[in-house]
Amino acid sequence: MPHHEHVDKANAVRLLVVDDEPHIADLVATVARYEGWQAATAASGEAALATAAEFHPDIVVLDLMLPDLDGFTVLDRLRSSGAMVPVVFLTARDGTADRVAGLTRGGDDYLVKPFSVEELMARLRAVLRRSTGPQWKRSVLKVSDLAMDEDTREVRRAGRLVTLTPTEYELLRYLMRRSPAVLTKAQILDHVWEYDFGGRSNVVELVISHLRRKLDDGHQPLIHTVRGVGYVLRKAPD
Incomplete structure (x- = not known):
């Protein structure tokens, strides 16, 4: 793992990856750290909510299928706690109903598994540009x-x-x-x-x-x- 002493931690994008498949969560987090971002992972909905409360992410990658809560429930709880953090959903299902439900329930984008990490990072950058988070700096x-x-x-x-x-x-x-x-x-x-x-x-x-x-x-x-x-x-x- 490369070190990032030269990264401005105060302005680094903070990414939370929520997926119960560790190899996916770790891969996304690793690529994000290469980009100079800070990244945290969680393997369940409850862990995601606890981590979000401490980590204060700027953006969340959220799998719809989690062992405890589904991704929509996690999103609803995040929103009800006042966090308007942008969310990109991951799902194994390419159903139109899911896509519409995700985007109308406050998700910002949607990616179907299997996906390329490069495409995911491009989507995350696009969502961050659209969001008005004060911590997002043009790179x-x-x-x-x-x-x-x-x-x-x-x-x-x-x-x-x-x-x-x-x-x-x-x-x-x-x-x-x-x-x-x-x-x-x-x-x-x-x-x-x-x-x-x-x-x-x-x-x-x-x-x-x-x-x-x-x-x-x-x-x-x-x-x-x-x-x-x-x-x-x-x-x-x-």
Whole structure:
């Protein structure tokens, strides 16, 4: 698990994931922490209500099918306690009635299992943008003259727009979020490709070379190779 000492804890999004399948809850929480968010998990409706009271989440991922209370009951109790926190439902059922009921009973979005975590995170970011929570800050990453707007996915180097593929964008975002930490190829593979490449570290080198060509054109290099370790994004020392 990466550390996030550089994350502004006061402004970090606080996510509560409620699902009785631990591997789903832990996966979502882990990905959220990679994003720099704070995350808590709960495996039942009662645990969710207790955790929400202490953790004060900015957004909740809530499975409809829980061992004790159903997701709608959890939502109703959250609302009756005065928490107007946005909620994204997870469900194994793709029934139209469920979808309408969820959204009309105060849920903000709806995702059917199985889902991709990337799509879930995109939905959460969209719901947060729509909600007016004072703690939600527009997320712009900056290293030297390189800037990435995580809302619009625009990347600029010295003001010039840089067009990236989704994979290039994700790798660059990971380097920027962790800067000035040095990241190993294994960490990059794990985060960007989620194990799919089985140790084929040459794919990392390939995408790094594409990024360098796009970012460093006529500028000081920002992506540096640390021999025997991996890569780091930082301004070269003067």
